[in-house]
Amino acid sequence: xxxxxxxxxxSTIHPTVNVRSKSSHPRRRAGxxxxxxxxxxxxxxxxxxxxxVNGIPTVxxxxxxxxxxxxxxxxxxxxxxxxxxxxxxxxxLGLIVSEITNPFFPELVQEFENLAVAQGYEVLIGxxxxxxxxxxxxxxxxxxxxxxxxxxxxxxxxxxLVQKLVDRGFPxxxxxxxxxxxxxxxxxxxxGEGIRQAVQHLAALGHREIGFIxxxxxxxxxxxxRDAFLKAMRELxxxxxxxxxxxxxxxxxxxxxxxxxxxxxxxxxxxxxxxNDMSAIGALHAxxxxxxxxxxxxxxxxxxxxxxxxxxxxxxxxxxxxxKELAVAAVDALRAGIEPNHPKARQMEWQIxxxxxxxxxxxxxRGTLPAVVKRAAAKR
Amino acid sequence: xxxxxxxxxxSTIHPTVNVRSKSSHPRRRAGxxxxxxxxxxxxxxxxxxxxxVNGIPTVxxxxxxxxxxxxxxxxxxxxxxxxxxxxxxxxxLGLIVSEITNPFFPELVQEFENLAVAQGYEVLIGxxxxxxxxxxxxxxxxxxxxxxxxxxxxxxxxxxLVQKLVDRGFPxxxxxxxxxxxxxxxxxxxxGEGIRQAVQHLAALGHREIGFIxxxxxxxxxxxxRDAFLKAMRELxxxxxxxxxxxxxxxxxxxxxxxxxxxxxxxxxxxxxxxNDMSAIGALHAxxxxxxxxxxxxxxxxxxxxxxxxxxxxxxxxxxxxxKELAVAAVDALRAGIEPNHPKARQMEWQIxxxxxxxxxxxxxRGTLPAVVKRAAAKR
DNA sequence: ATGAAAGCGCTAACAC
DNA sequence: GTGTTAGCGCTTTCAT
Numbered sequence: 185x186x187x188x189x190x191x192x193x194x195s196t197i198h199p200t201v202n203v204r205s206k207s208s209h210p211r212r213r214a215g216x217x218x219x220x221x222x223x224x225x226x227x228x229x230x231x232x233x234x235x236x237v238n239g240i241p242t243v244x245x246x247x248x249x250x251x252x253x254x255x256x257x258x259x260x261x262x263x264x265x266x267x268x269x270x271x272x273x274x275x276x277l278g279l280i281v282s283e284i285t286n287p288f289f290p291e292l293v294q295e296f297e298n299l300a301v302a303q304g305y306e307v308l309i310g311x312x313x314x315x316x317x318x319x320x321x322x323x324x325x326x327x328x329x330x331x332x333x334x335x336x337x338x339x340x341x342x343x344x345l346v347q348k349l350v351d352r353g354f355p356x357x358x359x360x361x362x363x364x365x366x367x368x369x370x371x372x373x374x375x376g377e378g379i380r381q382a383v384q385h386l387a388a389l390g391h392r393e394i395g396f397i398x399x400x401x402x403x404x405x406x407x408x409x410r411d412a413f414l415k416a417m418r419e420l421x422x423x424x425x426x427x428x429x430x431x432x433x434x435x436x437x438x439x440x441x442x443x444x445x446x447x448x449x450x451x452x453x454x455x456x457x458x459x460n461d462m463s464a465i466g467a468l469h470a471x472x473x474x475x476x477x478x479x480x481x482x483x484x485x486x487x488x489x490x491x492x493x494x495x496x497x498x499x500x501x502x503x504x505x506x507x508k509e510l511a512v513a514a515v516d517a518l519r520a521g522i523e524p525n526h527p528k529a530r531q532m533e534w535q536i537x538x539x540x541x542x543x544x545x546x547x548x549x550r551g552t553l554p555a556v557v558k559r560a561a562a563k564r
Numbered sequence: 565x566x567x568x569x570x571x572x573x574x575s576t577i578h579p580t581v582n583v584r585s586k587s588s589h590p591r592r593r594a595g596x597x598x599x600x601x602x603x604x605x606x607x608x609x610x611x612x613x614x615x616x617v618n619g620i621p622t623v624x625x626x627x628x629x630x631x632x633x634x635x636x637x638x639x640x641x642x643x644x645x646x647x648x649x650x651x652x653x654x655x656x657l658g659l660i661v662s663e664i665t666n667p668f669f670p671e672l673v674q675e676f677e678n679l680a681v682a683q684g685y686e687v688l689i690g691x692x693x694x695x696x697x698x699x700x701x702x703x704x705x706x707x708x709x710x711x712x713x714x715x716x717x718x719x720x721x722x723x724x725l726v727q728k729l730v731d732r733g734f735p736x737x738x739x740x741x742x743x744x745x746x747x748x749x750x751x752x753x754x755x756g757e758g759i760r761q762a763v764q765h766l767a768a769l770g771h772r773e774i775g776f777i778x779x780x781x782x783x784x785x786x787x788x789x790r791d792a793f794l795k796a797m798r799e800l801x802x803x804x805x806x807x808x809x810x811x812x813x814x815x816x817x818x819x820x821x822x823x824x825x826x827x828x829x830x831x832x833x834x835x836x837x838x839x840n841d842m843s844a845i846g847a848l849h850a851x852x853x854x855x856x857x858x859x860x861x862x863x864x865x866x867x868x869x870x871x872x873x874x875x876x877x878x879x880x881x882x883x884x885x886x887x888k889e890l891a892v893a894a895v896d897a898l899r900a901g902i903e904p905n906h907p908k909a910r911q912m913e914w915q916i917x918x919x920x921x922x923x924x925x926x927x928x929x930r931g932t933l934p935a936v937v938k939r940a941a942a943k944r
Numbered sequence: 945a946t947g948a949a950a951g952c953g954c955t956a957a958c959a960c
Numbered sequence: 961g962t963g964t965t966a967g968c969g970c971t972t973t974c975a976t
Contacts, residue, residue: 230969231948243945244946247945261704261707261708263708263710264709265648265709265968268970270971271972284670287667290670308686328644329644436872472877492816495849497877610955610963614956627962642953645954646968647953647954649970650954650967650968
């Protein structure tokens with residue numbers, strides 16, 4: 185109970201008692217107890233308070249008790265900013281998504297946040313609206329806030345900035361990051377698997393004319409989904425006329441526009457696969473407006489399996505990409521990059537699977553009945 | 565170009581040149597340029613750098629130029645944590661919502677974030693999942709992160725904590741905060757207006773049996789909406805049998821369950837008002853499963869007007885509560901509480917209006933045709 | 945085991 | 961107008 189008062193100002197030669205407590209410093213944060221208040225109350229040094237609060241085992245149990253009591257009494261909350269300043273680590277993670285209003289992302293955000301918080305991290309969220317400029321300013325702001333790492337769940341960012349960060353050794357996690365960039369951890373989504381299942385499901389029902397509503401093609405992930413579709417079709421020997429391939433922008437509006445384009449064709453495909461669920465919902469809506477029935481007239485398949493999908497009318501058949509899985513991988517990858525002794529510190533790739541979920545927006549092509557049904561009908 | 569080196573360690577008596585630049589301190593943040601690096605590069609003191617960077621007009625233009633050049637060269641980003649530490653303000657706002665996966669909230673979050681960022685604030689987002697414990701830990705975490713204020717867009721929080729914060733003078737903004745708490749800024753939503761419009765719209769169409777699917781009744785806002793409905797019905801002299809009032813929990817699942825309950829009644833109401841759009845979507849789904857047609861068999865009205873509402877099948881008639889308006893008010897109210905010289909520093913209430921948006925989920929009650937239609941039919 | 949003191953990066957009061 | 965310096969709240973040597 186001696187030196188603590190020296191930490192303050194030049195001031196009087198005789199720092200008698202608790203002058204510190206309500207501070208001489210004008211900028212002192214109002215109404216907030218600091219470590220010094222606790223130290224004074226407990227009659228120990230601030231170092232001991234720090235140690236007690238951080239659970240360092242070498243503190244005398246009796247002193248620890250006194251410290252905790254004082255903490256209680258003054259309502260002390262350690263100031264994370266100060267901690268971050270001295271430790272050089274903020275225990276904040278950045279999470280950048282393309283469009284927070286696309287329901288897939290809130291689901292992702294929630295999972296990510298739960299995991300992060302459980303592991304002692306806070307999350308700074310940013311939504312880019314597909315704007316590279318926004319993405320850049322977002323990353324810049326997050327860096328200023330000293331986040332320990334950033335997970336970018338979208339693409340369209342200036343490579344320069346990424347390169348600079350990578351050079352600096354800043355932990356970065358991308359989904360579907362394409363190119364040669366080293367030292368970036370990447371979540372590789374296996375689009376092929378789920379999309380092949382979807383195409384095969386449609387083909388098995390008898391569909392041969394299958395259209396595709398893609399996402400915005402400057403997004404790597406959108407391109408990857410389209411390519412997976414093309415590949416699956418080719419594997420089955422199915423043709424894709426150019427006009428059956430339309431861009432939908434991953435929004436409901438985009439889905440509507442794309443479906444209208446398809447519907448204007450002389451021969452509307454009997455089934456349409458969409459690059460995400462929002463486009464699929466848009467497609468559903470467009471078909472409703474043009475009085476086409478789903479799935480009787482045309483089958484629709486989505487991608488993502490957002491919560492909403494099962495509540496659509498009709499419930500949407502879709503390719504599931506688990507945002508839980510994505511979140512787990514993202515947090516894991518981030519920590520691998522941040523914490524020097526992380527068991528996966530050297531791992532650079534995380535695999536994410538996708539799979540088909542069959543609901544009621546897919547059925548036999550219009551005007552056809554499969555053999556089994558015909559046989560059943562004949563029996564009557 | 566002299567004293568800056570003194571800031572470091574005891575060390576050598578002769579701090580010849582740029583020993584500081586890559587630091588002697590072991591905890592120095594790796595790869596990140598600090599204000600001292602800029603000062604060294606520009607040949608000025610750190611104070612000048614600080615002033616230049618913060619746009620203080622009294623700096624010599626020539627020096628300012630040199631500073632900015634150095635900033636460019638070393639890739640300097642001011643450390644927000646340090647700034648926050650010294651200024652006692654973090655320029656971070658907390659935003660607490662009840663359920664990030666309810667599409668209304670991402671829309672709100674996005675608006676809020678855009679506004680906040682434009683005004684130089686960062687946003688820390690938290691989702692409570694209606695859990696008071698989570699809410700409390702959320703607020704606690706936000707306080708540790710030194711947020712300048714918190715907007716709570718949900719209710720169910722322990723009053724103790726709120727009281728403590730209020731006593732401390734901590735800026736807090738609530739939506740629909742009910743009780744006597746002083747020094748809390750509140751966003752008063754005028755549910756009555758929009759809901760009265762909805763009930764009158766239904767009544768005008770000829771509905772007399774109008775059901776209501778409420779939200780979770782521990783939420784003030786849910787109670788307020790139900791009460792507004794009851795009041796509007798009373799004003800029109802319409803009766804509400806108890807079984808026409810069911811709780812839906814503000815989720816799709818809840819909406820489905822509630823609608824099923826209603827559908828199981830001997831006399832299903834001809835119209836149902838829902839406490840939010842998600843319940844309404846659930847109701848739509850439940851009616852689809854029970855092969856009731858909307859709006860032919862029963863009219864449905866939602867609340868919130870989320871983006872999705874217009875894309876439902878059929879497009880949802882709903883009471884609009886503009887999240888843009890809410891966000892604007894929330895940020896405004898927060899800043900009023902934070903900034904001592906804010907023009908509205910003394911204002912404690914913000915009004916938010918609601919209004920009906922008519923789409924296609926409402927129509928005449930089943931089995932009825934209004935006079936005009938009958939006359940038109942008779943003419944043929 | 946405990947305390948003193950340095951210092952994280954920055955701002956602002958003060959001196960010149 | 962510019963530099964020096966104290967200090968924001970905290971962690972972490974280094975002595976004791």
